[in-house]
Amino acid sequence: MSSNLDELPQTQQNDNEDLEVKDAQVIFTNVWTELEEELGHENLRFGKELILLGGAPGAGKGTNTEFIAKARGLTCPPIVVSDLLDSPEARAIKESGGMVGDTDVINLLFRKMLHEEFRDGCIIDGFPRTRVQVECLKLLVQKMNLLYREYHQTPLAINFRKPTIHAVVLFVDERTSIDRQLERGRKIAAENEKILSEGGTEDMLLEQRPTDIDPAAAKHRYRVFKEQTWDALQSLKEIYHYHFIDAQGDIAEVERNILKELKYQSSLELDPETYDAVRHLPLAQDLSIHARQELVRRMDGYQLEHAGMFHSVIRLINDRFMPIIMRHAIPGMAQINSEDPIFEDPLALAMVIDIFAERGYRAVANVNRTEVPRTVNLQTGEIVCETKRIYRFTVQFQASEIRRGTS
Structure with missing residues (x-):
């Protein structure tokens, strides 16, 4: 599939979108059916508040996650999708700047979200990244709303509250993204050198991505984000609470932007x-x-x-x-x-x-x-x-x- 749908004829774009929806329905149905058979219908208890954290490489998702959690009053750790995908095959794809398949992402993510610690809500770092994942998200929220209505007047109602979905997008331009990726690489290299100089072993070294040391790889990673993930994130704008945050500035400025965007509003969050x-x-x-x-x-x-x-x-x-x-x-x-x-x-x-x-x-x-x-x-x-x-x-x-x- 072309990475730029705007360059495709309209009929081909529609065909691609139809295929993505059908693929998402198949993936979601298979994962949901497996979870329901394994855990039971009344145990599919997802968090009330889902914060979908996305952004360009180097935009500061990891840096700002803790601050976003405090701003929203969440005490659980974030779910970092890239950490869930830790198989050798997935790691090879990530190191080359690519993305792991949607089925693996949906299966692992949904299982993680069902853990007790995420019952009130959670930050999901790195999801969704494709249009198929967006469609799976829509299907998940539909199921959550169905469960909410099903259990609303029952003793289990507190476990199936009406979901609140926030899409938080941290944005930086290409030049800033590349500079920050390479700067991170330099810091990791310096820290690893220090570890070895102090008698540390290889297994103590911090992980360093090829995209953190190679400008061409860093640029390719940003282009993958713009061509595959950016459109997926933009498509959330008309569906959920959408927060576009300028992450170009220093930490204090970005934190001010985050607080302004994520200000609590009871009309949006209470049942x-x-x-x-x-x-x-x-x-x-x-x-x-x-x-x-x-x-x-x-x-x-x-x-x-x-x-x-x-x-x-x-x-x-x-x-x-x-x-x-x-x-x-x-x-x-x-x-x-x-x-x-x-x-x-x-x-x-x-x-x-x-x-x-x-x-x-x-x-x-x-x-x-x-x-x-x-x-x-x-x-x-x-x-x-x-x-x-x-x-x-x-x-x-x-x-x-x-x-x-x-x-």
């Missing part, structure tokens, strides 16, 4: 029913990205597993808490006391804290117990008291800025 339940509450400025992953999981869990209590707590916040909070908009802190019996269940207290956190507030709850006289024995003078629980909530948020006039 639709969960978001509809809380969207009418006033939204404070940016929810802290720290612990975002756990917060989203708890919120979806409330909606899926404790919907009655969840909506009762939301109504209580809206009707009783928010009027008090709004009266304290200038200082940015309000205290609310409640004797509502719903808070006898500790889960309701936890819901209050998490609902406020999702909206951008910081809330703390305390339970105060006081003894209230109920009856008095007139003969003995004995006073019988009843323990009364008062639930005190402290809610903090961004205070109003008051512009003071000058005399």
Whole structure:
């Protein structure tokens, strides 16, 4: 197949695209059927959030992966597709600047994604790289949505949440890509020389690709990316959340670009029913990205597993808490006391804290117990008291800025 579809007649382009779709359907069906037979239908539990990290050679995928994970609140390691493909045959193809076959990629990747540590989400470095892989991704997301609908009203619902897909593309031009590949090669060579000079053995040496020491090979690797992978990544633009990140600058500049692109938006990430339940509450400025992953999981869990209590707590916040909070908009802190019996269940207290956190507030709850006289024995003078629980909530948020006039 030509590497530049724009140069092909339209009928030939359509034929190629039809073949790619058919190939993807065959590959996906075979892999999915094998997984279902081996693991069981209800154990095909993929992560809620998939971050597809792509980019030109030297764009800094490895350098920026940890930062992207922190920005999205992911604690699991990334899935690096090139590391999954570690057979001698695959290694020879990679060292020449080529790519391993789609069937191997899909089979190994799907199995890895099913590991428990990726249940909340993961970064997938180096996928998709071909149009066939894009089609397999579409089929996977379709299956994930089907599983979500199938289990939505069941006790297993928390394991099959509605998926969120982000395509993150780090881009550098050809000259920058080649320079960075060769610079990496020089650093690896220097480090290996140091290892040997200090008595290290050959098995301790860092791996060095031919593309890191040969300008022609580095250029060929970039051309393979532009001709085979770039179009595949671009095709995701109209389907999923797409983030094009300029990675030409220094690390600090690239990190700023990443934060700007991957800013948390609850409307895109919560289950639709969960978001509809809380969207009418006033939204404070940016929810802290720290612990975002756990917060989203708890919120979806409330909606899926404790919907009655969840909506009762939301109504209580809206009707009783928010009027008090709004009266304290200038200082940015309000205290609310409640004797509502719903808070006898500790889960309701936890819901209050998490609902406020999702909206951008910081809330703390305390339970105060006081003894209230109920009856008095007139003969003995004995006073019988009843323990009364008062639930005190402290809610903090961004205070109003008051512009003071000058005399």
